[in-house]
């Protein structure tokens with residue numbers, strides 16, 4: 293048991309607050325919690341309190357916190373060859389490249405490795421521009437694609453605002469958000485079609501999350517993604533699917549693109565790629581795109597591209613998904629999760645809509661269900677203080693369940709190993725927490 297001071301922090305937390313920046317935060321509001329242990333779908337703080345990880349940390353701990361095959365592979369690779377420059381290879385890197393070609397859709401076959409989702413998107417943007425010789429990227433408003441200049445420029449949500457003016461040629465389109473937008477999802481596609489026509493032959497790629505993650509778990513209609521690919525190709529543009537959050541079983545399929553039977557031209561991955569045991573990003577492309585770089589230089593690279601330890605973790609993670617049938621499991625237990633969430637919705641008037649597939653679910657909260665008034669404006673996420681939705685999350689935390697939120701939506705994305713009993717336990721905590729938003733509704 294650690295001692296807490298008047299600021300509520302223990303000595304480690306205080307050291308951390310003094311010397312380490314919190315991300316996406318007013319530093320005065322950062323209150324780091326020391327985590328000392330993590331097992332299965334639970335993690336434990338320095339006071340010995342343990343929590344169900346109902347969001348897989350940042351929607352990335354797809355394997356839970358006890359995937360020993362992955363931790364063993366990391367230790368072994370660090371012993372054998374901890375690092376070599378990217379012009380060398382290792383068995384881990386070569387076999388992971390082969391594995392990604394196997395599990396990703398269609399003929400996607402050649403991968404550029406990096407160390408994060410952000411870098412996976414940066415590589416996708418550059419590859420699309422180099423390959424097509426064009427320089428515009430169309431992405432959507434309700435999206436997040438990363439924090440560095442290129443990837444924040446193609447991000448549509450308010451996190452981009454502080455970094456604007458953005459990369460030239462980053463154009464935003466409307467979203468498939470039937471609940472909260474005046475545009476019907478399929479109509480929004482025709483708008484995008486017209487946008488590309490009006491841009492002339494200057495768009496390198498359309499970049500989307502096949503199922504939008506942090507911006508509210510937006511699940512488009514079945515015909516949406518196939519039609520989007522058609523629109524991109526009609527205008528000589530590529531389709532890039534950002535699978536950083538939706539990938540690796542989250543949706544009950546290997547990738548969000550698989551839900552719609554679409555093979556994008558370029559796909560980005562991170563998070564579930566190693567189950568977050570190591571930082572690893574990947575950008576996979578079709579053979580045609582790969583062939584372009586035979587005699588055109590790929591002017592891109594990082595010291596840690598294809599890091600042996602990260603690749604060993606990625607390979608062991610994918611083998612774990614396969615050996616433990618975790619993708620099928622996510623689909624099955626995801627049905628149960630969906631039913632339990634819908635049950636909550638029936639009991640809590642502040643639940644406006646529930647959305648999702650597999651173990652990728654969102655609960656959107658509203659101040660007034662009839663008029664669908666959100667609790668906070670989108671810009672609130674870049675202002676100080678906590679929103680009602682933050683308070684719902686903190687109440688769930690007080691009751692032993694960690695659940696992330698973004699803008700107006702609770703984001704539920706537990707490890708694919710979660711059991712029905714653990715889901716029940718978390719739902720119980722949410723049942724109490726949602727009283728906070730029920731009480732905050734307009735009279």
Ligand code: PMP
Nearest residue numbers: 408409410436437438534536537
């Ligand atoms: N793309 C998507 C869809 C994401 O959800 C994220 C992270 N939440 C990123 C890119 C950026 O990944 P990272 O934080 O690993 O840089």
